[in-house]
Amino acid sequence: MEPIKIIDAPACPLPLANVDTDQLIPARFMKEPRSVGYGQFLLHDLRHDGSGRPAERFILNHPQVAEAKTLVARRNFGAGSSREAAVYALVDFGFRCVIAPSFGDIFASNAVNNGLLPATVSEADAEALLAALGDAPGLLQVDLETQRIGVGDLSVTFFIAPTWRTKLLNGWDDIDMTRQHAETIRRFADDYASQRPWLQATPSTEIITRS
Amino acid sequence: MTKPTTLFDKVWDAHEVLRSESGQSLLWIDRHFVHEGSFHAFSKLHERSLSVARPDLTFGIADHYVPTLTRRLDAIGDAKVRGMIEQLADNTREHGITLFGLDDPRQGIVHVLGPEQGLTQPGLLMVCGDSHTSTHGALGSIAFGIGASEVAHVLATQTLWQSRPKKMRLSLEGELSPGITAKDIALTWIARLGADGARGYAIEYAGSAIRRLSMEARLTLCNLTIEGGARCGMIAPDETTFDYLLGRPFAPRGERWDQALAYWQTLKSDDDAQFDREETLDATEIAPTVTWGVSPEEALPIDQYVPDPSRIDDDARARQVRDSLDYMGLVPGQQLTDIAIDRIFIGSCTNARLEDLRAAAAVLKGRRSKVPGIVSPGSTQVKRQAEAEGLDAVFREAGLEWRESGCSMCVGMNGDLVPAGERCASTTNRNFKGRQGPGARTHLMSPAMVAAAAVAGRLADVRQL
Numbered sequence: 001m002e003p004i005k006i007i008d009a010p011a012c013p014l015p016l017a018n019v020d021t022d023q024l025i026p027a028r029f030m031k032e033p034r035s036v037g038y039g040q041f042l043l044h045d046l047r048h049d050g051s052g053r054p055a056e057r058f059i060l061n062h063p064q065v066a067e068a069k070t071l072v073a074r075r076n077f078g079a080g081s082s083r084e085a086a087v088y089a090l091v092d093f094g095f096r097c098v099i100a101p102s103f104g105d106i107f108a109s110n111a112v113n114n115g116l117l118p119a120t121v122s123e124a125d126a127e128a129l130l131a132a133l134g135d136a137p138g139l140l141q142v143d144l145e146t147q148r149i150g151v152g153d154l155s156v157t158f159f160i161a162p163t164w165r166t167k168l169l170n171g172w173d174d175i176d177m178t179r180q181h182a183e184t185i186r187r188f189a190d191d192y193a194s195q196r197p198w199l200q201a202t203p204s205t206e207i208i209t210r211s
Numbered sequence: 212m213t214k215p216t217t218l219f220d221k222v223w224d225a226h227e228v229l230r231s232e233s234g235q236s237l238l239w240i241d242r243h244f245v246h247e248g249s250f251h252a253f254s255k256l257h258e259r260s261l262s263v264a265r266p267d268l269t270f271g272i273a274d275h276y277v278p279t280l281t282r283r284l285d286a287i288g289d290a291k292v293r294g295m296i297e298q299l300a301d302n303t304r305e306h307g308i309t310l311f312g313l314d315d316p317r318q319g320i321v322h323v324l325g326p327e328q329g330l331t332q333p334g335l336l337m338v339c340g341d342s343h344t345s346t347h348g349a350l351g352s353i354a355f356g357i358g359a360s361e362v363a364h365v366l367a368t369q370t371l372w373q374s375r376p377k378k379m380r381l382s383l384e385g386e387l388s389p390g391i392t393a394k395d396i397a398l399t400w401i402a403r404l405g406a407d408g409a410r411g412y413a414i415e416y417a418g419s420a421i422r423r424l425s426m427e428a429r430l431t432l433c434n435l436t437i438e439g440g441a442r443c444g445m446i447a448p449d450e451t452t453f454d455y456l457l458g459r460p461f462a463p464r465g466e467r468w469d470q471a472l473a474y475w476q477t478l479k480s481d482d483d484a485q486f487d488r489e490e491t492l493d494a495t496e497i498a499p500t501v502t503w504g505v506s507p508e509e510a511l512p513i514d515q516y517v518p519d520p521s522r523i524d525d526d527a528r529a530r531q532v533r534d535s536l537d538y539m540g541l542v543p544g545q546q547l548t549d550i551a552i553d554r555i556f557i558g559s560c561t562n563a564r565l566e567d568l569r570a571a572a573a574v575l576k577g578r579r580s581k582v583p584g585i586v587s588p589g590s591t592q593v594k595r596q597a598e599a600e601g602l603d604a605v606f607r608e609a610g611l612e613w614r615e616s617g618c619s620m621c622v623g624m625n626g627d628l629v630p631a632g633e634r635c636a637s638t639t640n641r642n643f644k645g646r647q648g649p650g651a652r653t654h655l656m657s658p659a660m661v662a663a664a665a666v667a668g669r670l671a672d673v674r675q676l
Contacts, residue, residue: 020643022643031276031624076506105411185239196474
């Protein structure tokens with residue numbers, strides 16, 4: 001994973017609350033392999049009108065959106081389903097950071113696992129950032145080391161869990177990290193199984209359950 | 212004396228393989244469920260030439276994409292949908308994972324099947340690439356949804372890195388009124404605390420009204436915990452839990468049952484255990500509740516009126532209400548019972564267990580639904596049991612379709628969709644924009660309330676039928 005230190009690029013204002021994962025990527029697109037590029041599905045039903053044409057005033061259809069790397073939204077961003085495809089859609093579109101007052105729990109984990117920074121700001125700071133951007137993409141700096149966001153003269157701080165910050169700064173991958181502990185895991189598993197003999201998952205031959 | 216400990220911490224501590232310098236825990240996973248959507252995770256394993264560490268603790272379930280009109284794979288018209296089910300069968304076969312596939316008599320929605328087969332047990336740590344994994348906490352396990360990268364991590368190592376969440380006790384005291392269900396409890400607390408109100412917390416449900424809930428009601432309540440933003444929800448195991456588990460296919464038997472039971476009986480929060488947050492609900496105040504908007508927090512008792520944004524002082528809140536009403540096609544101040552519906556859906560991991568189908572059938576018996584609708588049992592076992600009781604006949608005679616089991620119209624991945632602009636009274640878990648299909652409008656409520664809406668052709672108070 002590519003490490004993140006500073007993101008200095010246009011940011012998209014998305015002044016909506018509760019942008020859930022069903023909106024980030026509608027379920028009907030999730031049969032596709034990642035190789036098709038999930039950016040085309042990002043916020044698909046907000047980006048298009050009823051007849052499938054690009055919705056004129058939607059921010060992702062703005063001509064200056066191509067270079068954007070940051071999205072600024074309102075509270076409870078990414079709530080809902082555990083679909084990592086919601087993060088794939090953002091990443092494949094080109095985003096490296098989402099700024100919001102709160103995030104869906106599973107979405108935030110998924111984001112970090114894909115090198116997308118979920119930066120939590122206060123409600124007031126989110127409103128100030130949205131106001132500073134207005135209704136078009138505008139330059140915004142995110143500094144992960146100092147945990148500061150800047151737009152013009154406005155500068156605010158953001159929160160990210162320290163373990164996630166370290167992971168993103170270094171571009172670390174969990175599986176590689178965990179496999180270094182293989183021997184500790186094996187010993188734990190042996191002890192655990194010997195203390196809980198009832199846990200062996202073998203079914204009885206009878207498959208009909210009780211009512 | 213040892214420090215008083217919460218149920219959550221007891222289970223967490225028992226699974227902690229190690230703790231990193233930064234304080235993250237590497238947790239041992241007892242049960243890992245995969246479904247058709249887990250293909251991204253299997254691809255990740257494949258890219259790295261990794262094998263599945265513990266196929267014996269991994270279970271495959273076909274539910275998200277399965278058709279509800281047939282159990283025949285070759286009868287699925289959409290090649291991509293068929294491909295999703297085939298891909299799961301291929302991946303589980305390649306890695307030696309037990310599969311509850313399309314034609315298996317045990318097939319069902321993962322969160323119905325797990326408890327039903329006795330795979331879900333007290334004190335376990337369970338994960339699945341599906342947010343409603345919180346359901347399994349009803350038996351006193353820690354259970355939560357994870358994303359594809361984490362699924363790949365669990366497949367490769369049978370462990371997962373997690374930061375310990377804060378603990379919240381949500382107590383429900385007093386008697387529930389007749390006809391009030393776990394769905395009403397959940398929608399009430401989510402409306403009160405917000406869809407992100409429990410973010411960062413593991414919830415333990417406690418109190419006299421929780422203790423009196425059936426196992427199936429507890430499953431519904433824990434299922435909806437994720438809709439309030441919590442990491443997981445759990446209920447201390449008790450006689451209700453043990454009675455439910457005894458004799459289930461994967462439950463321990465004989466001497467092992469006795470060993471397990473002795474352990475399970477220790478799984479409760481100690482009397483003086485400290486919670487980071489306490490919330491209390493008065494059970495007597497909970498009414499039949501329905502959602503009117505596009506987030507589960509936008510819920511109200513059925514005798515209320517749709518909010519009027521012009522009367523809301525908080526700008527952010529007024530803006531959200533206006534946006535929700537616009538999508539839902541509702542008028543500010545409209546009485547909830549005046550909202551006409553186009554169809555109904557009874558199904559999903561939230562409310563498609565036998566008790567749910569009985570509750571809906573009790574309302575529909577001898578009546579006709581004014582709108583079309585689908586009933587999809589939560590599992591093939593539930594379907595068989597419902598048919599043995601004649602519930603299928605009640606639904607059919609009411610004019611509804613009796614289907615096979617799957618996630619179906621809750622998320623529409625298999626093609627069971629609500630047409631654009633139509634309004635559906637649904638026993639499911641999410642009223643998000645487009646959840647049941649592009650432009651679909653969803654109102655969440657209990658099975659009995661959906662049945663009442665079917666009979667009335669509009670949202671209705673089941674107590675008045």
